[in-house]
Amino acid sequence: MFRRSRSDEAAAPATPSPGPGAGPATEVAARPGAKGRPTPSRKEAEAARKARARTPRTRKELAAARRAARIEQSERVRRGMRTGNEADLLPRDRGPVKRFLRDFVDARLTFLELMMPLLLLSLLLSLTGNAYLVTTSSNMMPLLLLLALADGVALRFRVRRQLKARFPDESWKGTTYYAVVRALQVRFLRMPKPQVKLGQELPEHYR
Known part of the structure; x- marks a missing residue:
């Protein structure tokens, strides 16, 4: 065996010792075959x-x-x-215009809302077999349709006037149909559910 001389020990490079700030990641990177990145927690x-x-x-x-x-x-x-949360509604019900139309219809009691119950009553009367009730039902039908048509036209003009004042730059396509269809539904069956009460004053802005 040969003993290393003092000159050989002096020539050998000194192994650097880790500084006080060196952590586990530095030690992992210094080991042969290490991944070169910290182990995930x-x-x-x-x-x-x-x-x-x-x-x-x-x-x-x-x-x-x-x-x-x-x-x-x-x-x-x-x-x-x-x-009535906007983010959870269907695309057809989203937007300030549609929200205003729902509130505008829900805040009023129109003849269109009574149309379906009255038509159902007229149908039941016609099935009783009583001549007087059948005649009354037959006479009611044209009158109901005429009143519903007049109420729908009036609703259209009111909606257009409100939209012109509140949403002059928005598209009004399909707004009349949307408002009339909602008005034809009985209040407790309307979807989305009404968020205003009858006679409630609507907010000025729907942005």
């Missing part, structure tokens, strides 16, 4: 595992994931129909 590894577990891998899992997404979307829409 337990929380990050758990999150990555759950993300991989949620990813559908088979056709059955994909169908189940799509079905769950449809159920969640339906629940969001039902919640929006109950609360």
Whole structure:
């Protein structure tokens, strides 16, 4: 065995000692075969595992994931129909113009709202077999239709006047149809649910 001389020890490069600020990542990077990056924490590894577990891998899992997404979307829409939350409504009901039209119709009692119950009453009278009631029902039908037509035309003019004052720069396409269809529905069956009471004064701005 040969003993190293003092000159050989002096020529050998000194191994640098880690400074006081060096952490585990520095030690990992200095080891041969290390990944060169910090090891992920337990929380990050758990999150990555759950993300991989949620990813559908088979056709059955994909169908189940799509079905769950449809159920969640339906629940969001039902919640929006109950609360009037803009983000959860269907595209046809979104926007300040549609929100104003709903409030404008819901704040008033029109003949159009009474149209369906009266038509149902007229139908029931015609099924009684009583000659007088059948005649009365037959005479009521044209009158009801005429009053509904007149009320629909009046509603259209009122809606257009309000839209011109409140939303001069917005598109009014389909607004008359939207307002008339909602007015034809009985109040407690309207969707989205009414957010104003009868006779309530509407806000000035719907932006």
